Amino acid sequence: MTDQHLHPDTMAVHSGRADLAELGVHALPIDLSTTNPLPDIERGGDSYEAMATGGRPPADGSMVYARLWNPTVARFEDALAEMEHADASVAFSSGMAAMTAVILAHTSAARKSHVVAVRPLYGGTDHLLGSGLLATETTYCHPSEVRSMMRADTGLVVVETPANPTLELVDIAEIVAAAGDVPVVVDNTFATPLLQNPLDHGAAMSLHSATKYLGGHGDVIAGVVACSERIAEALRRVRAVTGGLLHPLGAYLLHRGLTTLPVRIRQQQQNAQQIVQWLIDQPEVDEVFYPGLDGDPRGILERQMRGTGAMIAMRMSGGYAAAKAVASSVALFTHAVSLGGVDSLIQHPAALTHRPVPADARPDADVLRLSIGLENAGDLIADLAQAFAASTVMRPHRPANAAAVSSR
């Protein structure tokens, strides 16, 4: 890691491509080989050994087998590491596969079993940690409680900022200080490396559901973790053993998508800011959740982020009935989970993305989450306006599945 980084706009276009001219190509090459020729038995064996323990293929060796190494994936990993100011990154078949590897590498593989998890978290992460599937014990807490929750057998601290779906900001440096020697993983999915670099604030790992902004076009499921080379070795070892690989075609699309990430984020953020300004004046909306709207009283946005992003949440004055009506009345927005793509999405966190979260920690039933895309902001506002109008004429009804929504 150096203090001298190229501008992120430049990194997005050029990172992971330094050797292309030497190769005599201009576009990113794709290698779909599942197996690779071995120079001889000894060097084949040494290569296998090096990668099975999390290392890179030796220069005079072989990549052996694609579960151990793939050059198209490694090229994307190099690019993402550079954008996250990290030594390395390790890509996985999904954000959850990435989180699973992070947990395994820091709990069972490190002979620890306790995780401290700062809520709110993405529903899938909250569920994975609470399910006991990975034989971990999890203490959920508020950011201010991390220090008092740390134990001798704590192997990992998990935090997400901006948090999903309420866009709360957590001070990364404060969590790192409270965690002491224990590594902190920050889910950086909402911010992307453009708006936030958790390693610069002391986090050991920055994790992305690359399915969201990094891919940006709704056609790749992937996850990636940026970290030190030492942690990368531990994660590659878990990946080689458990097999949560990213396919090279997915890596190619992600690497290609990185080039437009800065312009996408800037335009999506500008649209989101315009929509937030409109939303705060609407009587159908009780509360708008967006970074900085509260005036950033603790200066976290100012210290930690380079922008406010393109995710918005809103509390409907008409409660769950209004949320339900709006979600089914939009026309330009797609009523669908996921986020970060070029097109705008709307969804109900309590019933969908945060459904596995225990009721006392689940988002409220009157909250909708918006992921703002690249459409014209005026058109998106007009779509919300017609959905709000439709929601006020619809008669309120009981939730179809009362268990899926919290009320308070």
Ligand SMILES: *Cc1c(COP(=O)(O)O)cnc(C)c1O
């Ligand atoms: C979607 C998401 C995940 C999970 O990623 P997948 O690619 O769906 O496995 C994790 N964290 C956040 C914040 C997400 O939005």
